[in-house]
Amino acid sequence: MKLHFESDLKYQENAIKSVCDLFEGQEKWESEMTVLAPAQGALSFEGATGSMPVNPQIPEDDVLLKNLNNVQLKNQLPPSPVLDSHDFTVEMETGTGKTYVYLRTMLELNKRYGMSKFIIVVPSVAIKEGVYKTLQITEEHFKSLYAGVPYEYYLYDSAKPADVRNFATSSVMQIMVMTVGAINKKDVNKLYQSSEKTTVDDLDKPIDLIRATRPIIIVDEPQSVDGGLNGAGKTALDAMHPMFTLRYSATHIHKHHMVYRLDAIDAYNQKLVKQIEVAGLEVQNASNSPYVKLVSINSKKNSISATVIVDIADKKGGVNRSEITVHDGMTLDDETGRDIYQGYRISEIRTGKEGYLTLETPSNTYYMQVGDVVGDIDPMLIQRHMIRRTIREHLDKELRLNSQQIKVLTLFFIDKVDFYRQTNEEGLREPGEYARIFEEEYLKAIKSPAYKDLLPSHPEHAKDVHDGYFSIDKK
Structure with a gap:
């Protein structure tokens, strides 16, 4: 399967x-510089005896601020009064092609200004792999847009220091993708350690080679990379001495x-993303049945008590769920002022590591430990x-929507995989309670006459209309 990428989406171009x-x-x-044989007009990095291809200098801050304000006014954004860093922010809603945009932005910067050293920093290995996959599937598309301009891309691997040397010395446009975890711990990250495989002239640490190129850093999901304004991630980004950072x-x-x-x-107004609906459920009038939750067991001099939560009648005829202190022998109908607690009695309170409260009711006796609830609504009933x-x-x-040939997709976000799917002793998958x-419920619903027109297009078996995907699944 070959993917087609649209190159003329106005919002992405903007x-x-x-x-x-x-x-x-x-x-x-433009330059044809090499490390060992500096070309005429080569840009040198401080402290080196040779030269290497580096990113060109950008305009002075006063010009940069003027350009920034012009861009902000065009985009109806408040103008920045001062330029206090070379960090610039792009906000794009999920699903609008953010990764495509910043990859193409790098190629456009190369085309317009000759910038050629780019580092993409992401918060996790999963996102790193996703960016790398996007680089792979867009390569043919981008080369058709940019006249076959050569560029190299790779994942940073501390076991392959030669890649960093190539990043610094190659005259071909370079894109290196790394996680913040590879740069935010100076005492353990190999990026900060000397290596013969990365030595160029008097620079022997990978981080020194990176700094020498005046890299342009792209941060994907900076809120997960930075660790705060002065967090370890943000500090590590700045320590690479980027010419500027795009976030x-x-x-x-x-x-x-x-x-x-x-x-x-x-994004929604421009019809770039689909509308979603979220359904929730709120339990009301749950106070029509007795409710008791044990909060704590308390032991003081010659006094043992417990704190419980019950539904108490107020003076206005309403009911409030509140904490009260109870002792052996108390009856909850007296304490709450509600007849539904008739026959609910605290018969014993035991302290110690295995402490418990004995609650007698008309139909049962409960031995409650801290956190236990009697009379709560069955959580699985709510899920149903x-x-x-x-x-x-x-x-x-x-x-x-069938007549418009629009497919409907419904997602369930669940708290535990086992609720949907379990594995038996033979290692075979079995449906969990939610499944x-x-x-x-599906079999009950689809039998309704209201949905008879859907039957021809629906699978015969309920198990064929749902499935699950979880992070624990192997690729």
């Missing part, structure tokens, strides 16, 4: 142009010099109601 226009007025710089996310915490914004409302409603909402949407409830 995001790319907004970044590139920050350096308006800078002439394109891409939908949910920035710290917004440094915003140059472009495409938030959730903008939510699953039942979601199935019917899904089928109703199918009825409305069993789903299939029961």
Whole structure:
């Protein structure tokens, strides 16, 4: 299967142009420099006896601030009064092609200004692999857009220091992808350790080679990379001495010099993302049955008591769920002022490591430890109601949208994988409680005459209409 990428989406072009226009007025710089044989006009890095291809200098801060303000005004963003760093923020809603945008921005910066040393920093290995995959599948597309300009990309691997040397010395555009975990611990990260395999002239640490190139850093999800304004991640980014840093996310915490914004409302209004609906369930009038929760068991001099939560009648005829202190022999109907607690009696309170409260009711005797609840609504009953409603909402949407050939997708976010899928002693998968409830409720719903028009297109068996994907699954 071959993917087709659209290159003329206006909002993506605007995001790319907004970044590139920050350096308006800078002439394109080109060089054929090598480390061992400096070319005429080569840019040298301080402390080296030779030369290497490095990123060209960007405009002075006063020009950069003017360009930044022009970009901000075009994008209806508040202008930054001062330029207190070379960090620039791009806000793009999830699902609008953020990764594509920053990859293409690098190529555009190379085309317009000759910038060629880029480092992408991400918060996790999963995102790193995702970025690398995007680089692979967009390579042919980008080379068709940029006249086959050569560029190399790779994942930073501390076991391959030669890659860092190649990053620094190659005259071909370089893109290195790394996690913040590879740079934020100076005492253990090999990036900060001397290595013969990365030595160029008098620079022998990978970090020194990176600094010498005046890298451009792209931060994917900076709120998860930085660790705060002065966190270990942000400190490590700055320690690479970037010429400037571009920060891409939908949910920035710290917004440094915003140059472009495409938030959730903008994305929806431009029909760039689909509308979603979220259903929730709230339990009401649960006080119509006796409720008791043991909060603590208390022991003082010659006095043993317990703190419980019960539903207490107030003077206005309402009910409030509140804490009260109880002792042996107390009856809860007297303490709460509610007849539904008639026959509920505290018969014994035991202290110690295995302490418990004995609660007698008309139908049972409960030995309650701290945290235990008597009379609460069965959590699985709540889940069943939510699953039942979601199935019917899904089928109703199918009825409305089938004629438009729009596929309906419903997602369940669950708290434990075992609730959906379990593994038996033979290692075979079996449905968990949620899956069993789903299939029961689905079979009830699909038999309704209201959905008879959907039957021809629906699988015969309920197990064929749902599935699960979890992070623990092997690729």
